[in-house]
Amino acid sequence: MEPWRFLDSAEIDWWNISNCSLIFPNIFVDEEPVEDENHLRDDLEWLVMCQITTRSILTYYQNYVHKIPCRTSIRTGHRCLEEILNGHEVRCYQAFRLSRSVFMDFCHELAHKYGLRPTRGMSLYEEVGVFLVTCAHGVDNRLLQELFNHSGETISRHFHRVLKVVGKLADTIITPHPEYNEGKGYHKPQHERYMPFFKVSDFVLYSIYVLTF
Template sequence: MESWSSSKIAAAYYYKYMYKEPCMTSPQTGEAWMNEVLNGHHIRSVNAFRMHSHVFLKLCGELESRHGLKSSDRMTVVEKVGIFVYTLALGVSNRDVSERFQRSGETISRAFHEVLEAITARSKGFHGLAREMIKPKDPTFQETPAKIMNDNRYMPYFKVFRYFFAFYIL
């Protein structure tokens, strides 16, 4: 009787903590879906990524060649960027992206943050895409644009900022 209950406990433990039933079982992988969308009708790419496939592929090339984004053993740069852009373009959750790309939530999150790092370059030795592409016309911020200056919704914040900035420089 005692061995029966201990084997029952062992079986319960095994099924609860060790046995992992596959969840992502769709035959269409994320890479296959990406190839289908990028090589299919041009509207599919616009619907999924809010850009044409040639623009998407150029973005992938830029992030890989100039901003340090690398393919891994199991995921290409194109799929990583696809995960990132799909998430932002459609505003979908990690679970939805996991289902679309047939990857775990952890893998989706890791890929998303790798692309985000390539764009922002907060901790790498690369210049991020954002720093290269988004540059203020006046890097010293000496002039406030007329659109802000003449709008009462924004100007109070810039008055404080300009005072702080002038104080900080002196």
């Protein structure tokens, strides 16, 4: 039996101080009766320190030495993406808000023109899928861990990798018309469709000015 086996057993209550007399019977029983209360208090403080130290060792062992795998589903993120892309056209649009052809073109565009590359643990299509699901549905990291069968750190890292690459689209695609301020282009200033949502009264502007300065 391994020397640490008793630490993994939930049946053994090692951490109750009341049982310390059973574990260390000679701590409270000496040949002569203890008359000094300070000495007894020191013994109790020593037991508490032993308890804290042992708990810390056990926590470190369970978290960093004897790790229990969490994402063990046979439905990996790569397999999930294959099911979506090879399935009905509606599934791809519902998941990524893009049709299958647009999704593939978007991935190739990010790879060939903006330098997005796959990693050892996640393909190019999978990391773009993580990014699109987050933006399309506003899901949190925990749900993405369950969908794509990756850790939270992996999900967060790949999301920001794609986000950084998508930001480069601002130099070539996501740009206003050169004569936008003159009313040229599709989105015109003072457009009757959008202006009511951005109209700000003089009182609001004055309040912002006062709060700022």
